[in-house]
Amino acid sequence: MTGETRYADDLVLPRMAHAKLLRSSHAHARIRGIDTTRARALPGVLAVITGADLPRVRFGILPVSQDEEALCTEKVRMVGDAVAAVAAVDEETAEQACRLIDVAWEPLPALMSIEESLAHPEVRIHEYGDGPNVHKSVALQFGDVEAAFARADLVREDTFYYEGSTHLPLEQHAAVAHWGPDGKLTLWSSTQTPHYVHRLLAKILDVPAAHVRVVAAPVGGGFGGKLDPFAHEIAACHLSRLTGRPVKIALTREEVFYVHRGRHPVLMWLKTGFTRQGDITGCHIKTWLDGGAYGSYGVASTFYTGVINPVSYKMPVYKFEGARIFTNKPPCGPKRGHGTPQPRFALEVQLDRAAEQLGLDPAAMRRRIVTEPFTKTANHLTVTTTGLAECIDRVVEASGWRTKWRGWRAGEAPSEKKRGVGLACSAYMTGAGTAIYWNAMPHSGVVLRADRSGAVALLCGATDIGQGSDSILASFAAEVLGIALKDVHVHPADTTLTPVDLGSYSSRVTLMCGMATIQAAERLRGAIFEAVAKKLEVAPGALVARGGRVGVPEDWDTAVPFAQAVELGEAMHGVLAFPGSYAPPRRAGKYKGGGVGPSPCYSYTASVVDLSVDEETGEIELHDVWIAHDVGRALNPLLVEGQVEGSVYMGIGEALMEEQVFRKGLHKTPSMLDYKSPTTLETPDIHTILVETDDPEGPFGAKEAGQGPLLPIMPAIANAVYHAVGVRIDEVPITPDKILRALEARRRGKPARVGPEKLPLFAFKEPVVVESAFGQPADAVVVRPFQAERLA
Amino acid sequence: MNPQTVEPRMKARIALSVNDQPHELLVPVHKTLLEVLREDLGLTGTKHGCELGECGTCTVLVDGEPVLSCLALPVELEGRRITTVEGLAEGGRLHPLQQAFAELGAAQCGYCTPGVLLTAQALLAAEALPPRDRIREALAGNLCRCTGYTKILDAVELAALRLSRGARAGAGR
Amino acid sequence: MMRLPPFTYVAARTLAEAAAALAEHGADAMLVAGGTDLYPNMKRRQFEPKVLVGLRGIRELAGVRGSAREGLTLGAGTTLAAVAAHREIVTHYPALATAAGLVSSPQLRNMGTLGGNVCVDTRCNYYNQSFEWRRAIGFCMKKDGDVCLVAPGSPRCWAVSSSDTAPALVSLGAAVRLVGGGGERTVPLAALYHDDGIEYLAKRRDEIVTDILLPPVDGWRSAYLKLRRRGSFDFPVLGVAVAARLEGAVVRDARIVLGAVASRPRLAEKAAAALVGRRLTPELIAAVAELAAGPSKPLDNTDFTHPYRKKVTRVFVARALRALGGLGDAGRAVEAIA
Structure with missing residues (x-):
C-alpha cells in the first residue's frame, strides 16, 4: 500500500551475493557430466555447485513421494529441472556463469501426455509408483454402484477434460539465505509453509533442525504455488554456507512456470444414475491425472479428484477410481481448490445435462438433492452445517434466474450473439483433517503474550499470503480480550519464534489458527480475570472484558483498564504468556x-x-457473476468478499483462457503475455452474497472462503454457454475456437460438442470396498484434541 | 557537436528526480529505471512481475503519466519528474487512494498494489469522477491475481468521490 | 530479474546525429524510441546491439501537423496514446485511432511510438522466448539458428507482422518519410514491408522513419478490428483494416488490409476491387468477406489456432464493411467508426 512491505526480493543484507540456477534444456535426459570450469573462472563468481556437492538425499513434500533432488545428479525429468547453481557478486554475473557451465546430456524419450506415458512402459520417468509411469492408483467403493444404476430412470456417462493451469502469483519466488559464522542457517523465503520447509531443509542439507530458522516473508500471491520446498531455496542455503555470505535468489517469470505445482490436467469419466425427480441413485467417477515429473502433493491431489463431490449432493453409493501418471513436464500440485475443481466441473455439467433430459430446472433439481446437515456421506465424510440450499435460493433470486433461464429452449432461431445463464454449485474443505506427515501434535499453535503496556503479542506460525489471516487472528484475540485491534501485534511465520502452524494451504488458517488463538486468548483472559476479581472482590465469572477494560457490567465505573489488568495478572501469575x-x-x-x-x-x-456468445467468432462475453457462499459466519465481510471475488476471477481465467500447455517438450507460453490471465476488461461485475450457518466447528462459527468459490465458476460458464448457443464444451478452457468447432459440428449434423473422445486403456486396481455411510448421523460427541477445556 | 555517448558497462552520471527528491547517480547505462529504483535508491516499493512489459506491476509515473519502469532507461529520464508509491502519501498522511484501498480491502497480497495505485492516481488527476468502465480501461494494464478487481474498482471510485468533494470544499473556502 | 545486455547509448539530439551514429556503427547499432518492443527483445537476447541510438531527444520527431482536409503529418516519435486521442485522427481516420488505442496496455501506449509500432519486430511463439528457451528448442532461423520451427521445410522465416497501426495506415493510403545518410525519401507505407519474417522492412539500415503522412480524408471512412484473447496486453493475431469512399450506398474506392496473418500487412486486393462501383449490400459484403479471407494464411505460431484466425478473417471483414455502410451491428471489436 505504501511500498513498505518487505517481500523476499526486497531484502538486502550486507555482503549479499546473488545466485542463479542452471536448468535443464531437455525434457528427459541422463546427465553424463557437468563441467563447471569455465563458470568458476569468470571474474565475480564466488561459488558453483552441482548435485554432487549436496548430500545425496531425495525429498518431497509427502513422505510417500521422496523423489526430488534440489540439483539433479543422474537425470533430468523436465525442461526446467535444476542441475547447477552459481553465486556471484551480482545477478548478471551469476547468469552469465550459468551459461558457461557445460553439461553432457544423453537425451531420453520425452513422455509429454498421459497417453504417451502409459503407452511407453519401457521408458521409466521414476522407478517407484503403482506401475510403469503410474505414480499413484487408487480405487474406493462405497456400496453397490451397479445396483444403483439398475435402479435409476436415467443413467448418464460423460467424459470431460480439464486442462492444467498455473497459479501465476505476481510475485516471482525469491529467497535470501544466510548461513552465519555461528553455524546457524536463516532462510527468508516467499513460502506458504515455513514449517515444512524447515523440516525438509534440515533433512536435505543434513544439518540439525535446531540450527535452521525459516522466516516466511510476506507472500506476493501464493494460491498453492509456494507450498513445496524448492531447489532455489536449497541452493541459496548451500551457497551461503560455501561463500560465508548471505545469498539472494530470485526466479524469473519463466522459472516460475517451471516450478509450477499447479492445477493437474485431468481426464474424467463420470457415470451417474438419476431418478425421474432428479435424485442421484449412485455415482462412479474415474480420473486420470497428468502429474508431471514429480510427486509433490500428487497423492493427495489424486484422492481429491474423487472424495469431495459427495459432500454437496446426496449420493447414496459412490465409487472412485483415480490414477496419477508421471510425464516429463513441471510437476502439478495444489492450486486453489486442490484436485476438486476438475471433478466438480464434470459433475455440475453432467447434472445440467441430466436436468435437461429429465425436463427439470437445474437450480430446483440441485436444491432438491443437497446433503442433509450433520450426516455422513457415502465415503464417510461428516457434513456439519450446510447452507447450500440457501446459497441456491439466494443466487437464483439475485440473478433473476427464473426470468433469465426460461426453461430448456430448443430450436430457437440463431442470432449472432446469444445470451445464456448457467448455474453450478460446490463444496470445499475448511482445512484438511490430517497433517502431511503423521503425528499427534497440534496442526496450529499460537502463543499470546500480554505486555504491561496493554499490548498483546500474537505469535503464530501461519503465513499471511494476502488472505488477511494476520488481521483475522488479531481480531479474534482482540474480541476475546475486549481490546482494540491495534493493540494486538502479530508476529507470524518464524520457525524459531512462533509455534508450529502447518501452513497457509487447504483453507485451514482462519479455522485452525483461529481456534488456537481463541484458546490462548481465553486462557490469558482467565488469568487476568482471576487477578482482577481478587482486586474488585468479585467472582471471576462476573467479569467481562470489553472496550479496553475489565470489570463487572453492573458496576462498570470500577472496571480496570486492560493495561492495569495485565499488571494485576502478572503480579499474581508471573509472565502472562499462554x-x-x-x-x-x-x-x-x-x-x-x-x-x-x-x-x-x-x-x-x-x-x-450470465454471458453472451458471439456465434460468428465464438467469443464469450461475461456480463455478471452472482455467487452465494456459505462461509459459516462472515467475521470480516470485506475480507470474505475479497476471497470470493478473487476465487471467481481465478475460475474465470481457468474457464476461458488459462492453460499450461507444452510443445516439443517445452512450455509453450512461459510468460505473462502468452499465458493469458484476465485483465479488468474480461472480469465482469461480481455480486457476492454471504450465507451464514454458524458452524460449531469453526471459530465464532466461521468456515473457509478462499478456495470453494472458485469451483462452480467453470461449470456455470460451460452451462451458460450451452444455454446460450446449444453446444457442450466438455473441457476447459472454453475457447472461441472450440465453440465454433462445436457449432460447425452441429451444422454438419454431428453432436454439438467438443470434448475428449476416448479414454486411456488402464486397469485400475481392485477397489477397497467399504460400506456406504450415507445418511448416517454425524457423531454425537466431537473429540477435538487439545480443546478439552472448551467442552467443559 | 557530438551526441552524448555512453559506452557499455561504463557508468553514466545521471540526475534523477524521484518523489521530488533530486538524486545524482552513477549507474551502468543498461540498468532500467526499475533496477535503479530498487537496487540503487532502495525504493523497493516498486515491484516487478515479468520485467518485459507484460504485467504492469512495475508502473511508476513519469511527469504524471503511468509508464513501465522495467522498460525505461534512466538516461532518458533526466529532467523528468518520477513518482513511485513511496511518493504517494503526503507527510504521514495516506493518499486518499491508499486510504480507500485499505478501507475496502482492495489490496490482498499487496504486490500489484503500488502499480495500481499510481495508475489510478494518474487517472484521477486527469478525470475527477471517471465512470466504472473508464476505470476498467485505465487499469487494463495492471494485472492482479488476488482481488478479481472488484474491490480495486470500488476503492478507486470511493477515492475519486472523496477527492472531488475535497476539491469542491477547497474551492468553496 | 530479466535484465538488458550492456550496450553503448547514443542520445541523438537531431536526425543528422542519429543518422551519423547509424552510419558509423553499421550493423552493430539499433534505433530506439519508446523501447517497448526493443527492450523486451533485448532482455530475451533476441537482439544484442552494441550501440543503441536513442531518438527520444529529437524534437522534430514528435507531434502531429496539418489537417484532415490537407492531410496529416505524424511524427514517428508521437506516442501511441497521443495518436489514439488526437481529435482530428479520431474523427477522420478512425481506423488509425482505434488501432493505436488497442496496442498493448495503457502504460505501454504512453511509452511506445507510432514509428515504433510501424516498425515493430515480427513475432512468433518460437522466437519471442528467452535465450534459454530458444536454446532448449534448438534456435530458429530468425535468431541463432537455421530452420523455421513453424514450417521446418521452409527456406524463409514465417514470423508474423504484429503491428496494429500498420494495416490501419496502409488501408488509409499512408506514406512514410525516411531519412538516411543518402538524404530522404517518401514511399507508400505498403512499400515499407517485405513478406519475410526476418527482412520484413524495406528500409536501409541507416534510414530512420521520421514521419507518417496521411492523405487528405476526402470522404474516406475506415474501421479497424482486432482479434486477440484479452482486451489489453495482447498483440493482434488478426487485424482487419477497411477503408472505403462511399457515395450514397455505392463504393467508389476501397482498401482491405489484413494484419497478423503474414509477415507483412496483407492487402486483399481482389476483395477490395469487388467492392468498387457496387452498392454495399449484405450479399456483396458476404462475397467480399469470402474473397478477403483468401490471402489470410496464418500459421500455427501465435495465440489461438490458425484455422480459427482464418475463419474470423471473414467475419471481421464483413463486420467492418457493415460498419462502414452503416448496416447495423458491427460487433464488439469495432471501437470507433466514422
Whole structure:
C-alpha cells in the first residue's frame, strides 16, 4: 500500500551475493557430466555447485513421494529441472556463469501426455509408483454402484477434460539465505509453509533442525504455488554456507512456470444414475491425472479428484477410481481448490445435462438433492452445517434466474450473439483433517503474550499470503480480550519464534489458527480475570472484558483498564504468556485412504453466470457473476468478499483462457503475455452474497472462503454457454475456437460438442470396498484434541 | 557537436528526480529505471512481475503519466519528474487512494498494489469522477491475481468521490 | 530479474546525429524510441546491439501537423496514446485511432511510438522466448539458428507482422518519410514491408522513419478490428483494416488490409476491387468477406489456432464493411467508426 512491505526480493543484507540456477534444456535426459570450469573462472563468481556437492538425499513434500533432488545428479525429468547453481557478486554475473557451465546430456524419450506415458512402459520417468509411469492408483467403493444404476430412470456417462493451469502469483519466488559464522542457517523465503520447509531443509542439507530458522516473508500471491520446498531455496542455503555470505535468489517469470505445482490436467469419466425427480441413485467417477515429473502433493491431489463431490449432493453409493501418471513436464500440485475443481466441473455439467433430459430446472433439481446437515456421506465424510440450499435460493433470486433461464429452449432461431445463464454449485474443505506427515501434535499453535503496556503479542506460525489471516487472528484475540485491534501485534511465520502452524494451504488458517488463538486468548483472559476479581472482590465469572477494560457490567465505573489488568495478572501469575493449540476432530474414515477428505467442516457455494456468445467468432462475453457462499459466519465481510471475488476471477481465467500447455517438450507460453490471465476488461461485475450457518466447528462459527468459490465458476460458464448457443464444451478452457468447432459440428449434423473422445486403456486396481455411510448421523460427541477445556 | 555517448558497462552520471527528491547517480547505462529504483535508491516499493512489459506491476509515473519502469532507461529520464508509491502519501498522511484501498480491502497480497495505485492516481488527476468502465480501461494494464478487481474498482471510485468533494470544499473556502 | 545486455547509448539530439551514429556503427547499432518492443527483445537476447541510438531527444520527431482536409503529418516519435486521442485522427481516420488505442496496455501506449509500432519486430511463439528457451528448442532461423520451427521445410522465416497501426495506415493510403545518410525519401507505407519474417522492412539500415503522412480524408471512412484473447496486453493475431469512399450506398474506392496473418500487412486486393462501383449490400459484403479471407494464411505460431484466425478473417471483414455502410451491428471489436 505504501511500498513498505518487505517481500523476499526486497531484502538486502550486507555482503549479499546473488545466485542463479542452471536448468535443464531437455525434457528427459541422463546427465553424463557437468563441467563447471569455465563458470568458476569468470571474474565475480564466488561459488558453483552441482548435485554432487549436496548430500545425496531425495525429498518431497509427502513422505510417500521422496523423489526430488534440489540439483539433479543422474537425470533430468523436465525442461526446467535444476542441475547447477552459481553465486556471484551480482545477478548478471551469476547468469552469465550459468551459461558457461557445460553439461553432457544423453537425451531420453520425452513422455509429454498421459497417453504417451502409459503407452511407453519401457521408458521409466521414476522407478517407484503403482506401475510403469503410474505414480499413484487408487480405487474406493462405497456400496453397490451397479445396483444403483439398475435402479435409476436415467443413467448418464460423460467424459470431460480439464486442462492444467498455473497459479501465476505476481510475485516471482525469491529467497535470501544466510548461513552465519555461528553455524546457524536463516532462510527468508516467499513460502506458504515455513514449517515444512524447515523440516525438509534440515533433512536435505543434513544439518540439525535446531540450527535452521525459516522466516516466511510476506507472500506476493501464493494460491498453492509456494507450498513445496524448492531447489532455489536449497541452493541459496548451500551457497551461503560455501561463500560465508548471505545469498539472494530470485526466479524469473519463466522459472516460475517451471516450478509450477499447479492445477493437474485431468481426464474424467463420470457415470451417474438419476431418478425421474432428479435424485442421484449412485455415482462412479474415474480420473486420470497428468502429474508431471514429480510427486509433490500428487497423492493427495489424486484422492481429491474423487472424495469431495459427495459432500454437496446426496449420493447414496459412490465409487472412485483415480490414477496419477508421471510425464516429463513441471510437476502439478495444489492450486486453489486442490484436485476438486476438475471433478466438480464434470459433475455440475453432467447434472445440467441430466436436468435437461429429465425436463427439470437445474437450480430446483440441485436444491432438491443437497446433503442433509450433520450426516455422513457415502465415503464417510461428516457434513456439519450446510447452507447450500440457501446459497441456491439466494443466487437464483439475485440473478433473476427464473426470468433469465426460461426453461430448456430448443430450436430457437440463431442470432449472432446469444445470451445464456448457467448455474453450478460446490463444496470445499475448511482445512484438511490430517497433517502431511503423521503425528499427534497440534496442526496450529499460537502463543499470546500480554505486555504491561496493554499490548498483546500474537505469535503464530501461519503465513499471511494476502488472505488477511494476520488481521483475522488479531481480531479474534482482540474480541476475546475486549481490546482494540491495534493493540494486538502479530508476529507470524518464524520457525524459531512462533509455534508450529502447518501452513497457509487447504483453507485451514482462519479455522485452525483461529481456534488456537481463541484458546490462548481465553486462557490469558482467565488469568487476568482471576487477578482482577481478587482486586474488585468479585467472582471471576462476573467479569467481562470489553472496550479496553475489565470489570463487572453492573458496576462498570470500577472496571480496570486492560493495561492495569495485565499488571494485576502478572503480579499474581508471573509472565502472562499462554499457548493455544488446535488439531481437527479425528473423523477419518476407517479404511485405507480415509485420511484424505475429512475436514472439520465444509463451505458451500452456488453461482449463476450470465454471458453472451458471439456465434460468428465464438467469443464469450461475461456480463455478471452472482455467487452465494456459505462461509459459516462472515467475521470480516470485506475480507470474505475479497476471497470470493478473487476465487471467481481465478475460475474465470481457468474457464476461458488459462492453460499450461507444452510443445516439443517445452512450455509453450512461459510468460505473462502468452499465458493469458484476465485483465479488468474480461472480469465482469461480481455480486457476492454471504450465507451464514454458524458452524460449531469453526471459530465464532466461521468456515473457509478462499478456495470453494472458485469451483462452480467453470461449470456455470460451460452451462451458460450451452444455454446460450446449444453446444457442450466438455473441457476447459472454453475457447472461441472450440465453440465454433462445436457449432460447425452441429451444422454438419454431428453432436454439438467438443470434448475428449476416448479414454486411456488402464486397469485400475481392485477397489477397497467399504460400506456406504450415507445418511448416517454425524457423531454425537466431537473429540477435538487439545480443546478439552472448551467442552467443559 | 557530438551526441552524448555512453559506452557499455561504463557508468553514466545521471540526475534523477524521484518523489521530488533530486538524486545524482552513477549507474551502468543498461540498468532500467526499475533496477535503479530498487537496487540503487532502495525504493523497493516498486515491484516487478515479468520485467518485459507484460504485467504492469512495475508502473511508476513519469511527469504524471503511468509508464513501465522495467522498460525505461534512466538516461532518458533526466529532467523528468518520477513518482513511485513511496511518493504517494503526503507527510504521514495516506493518499486518499491508499486510504480507500485499505478501507475496502482492495489490496490482498499487496504486490500489484503500488502499480495500481499510481495508475489510478494518474487517472484521477486527469478525470475527477471517471465512470466504472473508464476505470476498467485505465487499469487494463495492471494485472492482479488476488482481488478479481472488484474491490480495486470500488476503492478507486470511493477515492475519486472523496477527492472531488475535497476539491469542491477547497474551492468553496 | 530479466535484465538488458550492456550496450553503448547514443542520445541523438537531431536526425543528422542519429543518422551519423547509424552510419558509423553499421550493423552493430539499433534505433530506439519508446523501447517497448526493443527492450523486451533485448532482455530475451533476441537482439544484442552494441550501440543503441536513442531518438527520444529529437524534437522534430514528435507531434502531429496539418489537417484532415490537407492531410496529416505524424511524427514517428508521437506516442501511441497521443495518436489514439488526437481529435482530428479520431474523427477522420478512425481506423488509425482505434488501432493505436488497442496496442498493448495503457502504460505501454504512453511509452511506445507510432514509428515504433510501424516498425515493430515480427513475432512468433518460437522466437519471442528467452535465450534459454530458444536454446532448449534448438534456435530458429530468425535468431541463432537455421530452420523455421513453424514450417521446418521452409527456406524463409514465417514470423508474423504484429503491428496494429500498420494495416490501419496502409488501408488509409499512408506514406512514410525516411531519412538516411543518402538524404530522404517518401514511399507508400505498403512499400515499407517485405513478406519475410526476418527482412520484413524495406528500409536501409541507416534510414530512420521520421514521419507518417496521411492523405487528405476526402470522404474516406475506415474501421479497424482486432482479434486477440484479452482486451489489453495482447498483440493482434488478426487485424482487419477497411477503408472505403462511399457515395450514397455505392463504393467508389476501397482498401482491405489484413494484419497478423503474414509477415507483412496483407492487402486483399481482389476483395477490395469487388467492392468498387457496387452498392454495399449484405450479399456483396458476404462475397467480399469470402474473397478477403483468401490471402489470410496464418500459421500455427501465435495465440489461438490458425484455422480459427482464418475463419474470423471473414467475419471481421464483413463486420467492418457493415460498419462502414452503416448496416447495423458491427460487433464488439469495432471501437470507433466514422
